Amino acid sequence: MNPAIPEIEIDRSSGFCSGVERAIKIAEDKLLQEEPIYCLGNLVHNEEELERLSSLGMRFIRHDEINGEMKTVFIRAHGEPPETYSILRNNNASVIDATCPVVLRLQHKVKESSRQFRETGSGLVIIYGKPGHPEITGLLGQTEGNAILISKLEETGSIDYNQPLHLYAQTTAGEEEYASLCRRISENSLQLTGRNDLVTVHNTICRQMSQRAPRMRAFAQKHDVIIFVTGSESSNGRYLSGVAREVNPETHVVGSPSDVENWFAGARSIGITGATSTPLWLMDEVAGRIKAIVENNL
Numbered sequence: 357m358n359p360a361i362p363e364i365e366i367d368r369s370s371g372f373c374s375g376v377e378r379a380i381k382i383a384e385d386k387l388l389q390e391e392p393i394y395c396l397g398n399l400v401h402n403e404e405e406l407e408r409l410s411s412l413g414m415r416f417i418r419h420d421e422i423n424g425e426m427k428t429v430f431i432r433a434h435g436e437p438p439e440t441y442s443i444l445r446n447n448n449a450s451v452i453d454a455t456c457p458v459v460l461r462l463q464h465k466v467k468e469s470s471r472q473f474r475e476t477g478s479g480l481v482i483i484y485g486k487p488g489h490p491e492i493t494g495l496l497g498q499t500e501g502n503a504i505l506i507s508k509l510e511e512t513g514s515i516d517y518n519q520p521l522h523l524y525a526q527t528t529a530g531e532e533e534y535a536s537l538c539r540r541i542s543e544n545s546l547q548l549t550g551r552n553d554l555v556t557v558h559n560t561i562c563r564q565m566s567q568r569a570p571r572m573r574a575f576a577q578k579h580d581v582i583i584f585v586t587g588s589e590s591s592n593g594r595y596l597s598g599v600a601r602e603v604n605p606e607t608h609v610v611g612s613p614s615d616v617e618n619w620f621a622g623a624r625s626i627g628i629t630g631a632t633s634t635p636l637w638l639m640d641e642v643a644g645r646i647k648a649i650v651e652n653n654l
C-alpha cells in the first residue's frame with residue numbers, strides 16, 4: 357500500500373441506534389403510501405437527515421400546531437405522554453407510533469410504580485434525566501403527577517425520604533452520573549429513616565447507549581485523526597465527540613461534507629464516526645469528501 361495515502365475507516369458501530377433506525381424505517385415505509393405525514397418534533401437531531409425526510413413528504417410540527425387537518429401524525433422514538441394521544445384522538449388524526457420498544461417498556465414500568473404508590477397511599481417515583489427532554493415528558497406523563505424529575509445530585513436534598521422511592525433513569529442518561537445519584541439517595545434514605553429497604557433502583561439506561569462511550573474511546577485511539585459527524589442539536593453528539601476528543605485531541609466535529617477542512621497532513625489513518633442520530637449515508641458522503649482532500653494533498 358502507498359504509505360502516503362491514509363487509511364479511511366467509517367465506524368460502522370456508530371450512527372443510528374436501533375430505536376431511531378426503526379422509527380426512520382417506519383416513516384419511510386409509510387411515506388411511500390401517503391404524504392404528508394406530520395411528525396411531532398424532530399425525528400432525529402440531524403439537520404441533513406431531517407431535510408432528506410422532508411423531501412420524502414414528512415413535515416415536522418410542534419405540539420401546539422396539531423390541528424384537525426392533519427390526517428396522519430407520527431410519534432418518534434422518544435415516545436409521548438398519554439395527553440398527546442388524547443389530543444390526537446380529539447383531532448381525528450391517525451397515529452403512527454414509532455416509540456422505541458425500550459422506551460415503551462420504561463414507560464410501562466414507571467406507570468406501574470406510580471399506580472402501586474397511589475394504591476398504597478405512599479411512595480414516590482424519581483426520574484433522573486434532562487429537563488424538557490421529550491422522553492422525560494413522556495415518562496412524567498405516565499405518573500399522573502406522582503413523580504419528580506432530578507437532573508443534578510444537589511437536588512436530592514429536596515426529596516421526602518419518609519416513603520418508598522423508585523428510581524428510574526432516562527434511557528440516554530450517563531451511567532456514572534446515575535450510579536452516583538442512586539448511591540446518594542440510598543445513603544440519605546438510610547441516614548434519615550434508619551431503613552435500607554425504601555429505595556429501589558431500576559437500571560433503565562439503554563445498553564446501546566452505555567456501550568457507545570467505551571467503543572468510541574477504542575475507535576478514537578486507533579486513528580490519527582477523527583472526524584465526528586453530528587447535527588448541532590444533538591446532545592449525544594456533544595457527549596460522544598467529547599469522549600473521542602479526550603483520547604484523541606485531533607477530533608474534528610462536522611455537520612456535513614462541506615465542513616471538512618484539510619486536517620490530514622501527515623495522518624496515516626482517519627476515522628469517521630458519529631452520534632446515535634447520525635445517518636450512515638452522511639458518514640459515507642463525508643468519507644468521499646475526505647478522500648478527495650487527501651488525494652489532492654498527494
Ligand code: SF4
Nearest residue numbers: 373375456458527562
Ligand atoms: S437509545 Fe436505546 S432506548 Fe433510546 S431510542 Fe435508541 S435504542 Fe431506543
